[in-house]
Amino acid sequence: MGGRAIDPERGIGHLRLADLDEDQILGARCAACDYNNWVNRWDIGRKYASGATLDDLRPLLRCTRCGNKGNNGWRIGRINRDSEWVDVQPVSHRGGI
Numbered sequence: 001m002g003g004r005a006i007d008p009e010r011g012i013g014h015l016r017l018a019d020l021d022e023d024q025i026l027g028a029r030c031a032a033c034d035y036n037n038w039v040n041r042w043d044i045g046r047k048y049a050s051g052a053t054l055d056d057l058r059p060l061l062r063c064t065r066c067g068n069k070g071n072n073g074w075r076i077g078r079i080n081r082d083s084e085w086v087d088v089q090p091v092s093h094r095g096g097i
């Protein structure tokens, strides 16, 4: 089967960390083993410039399960109070007023 699934990550590469809403979270998906993991975007924002785009940061992704570093993708989620995967720490980030 040569069908290529629509890849929603392709549409968000230009977004910067600073463009994300307060309640949006960032996840990574491994291209090799399809492992999905949510990352702490505020943590990333402290390490890298908040003006960095997701495309800029994509090469830095490394799968915590298989170690793959190539071609991993981003996904964006939204914090849901009822969701079980809300382990993103509510680290206060400096607002750009």
Ligand SMILES: [Zn+2]
Pocket (backbone or CB within 6 Å): 030, 031, 032, 033, 034, 035, 063, 064, 065, 066, 067, 068
């Ligand atoms: Zn992997």
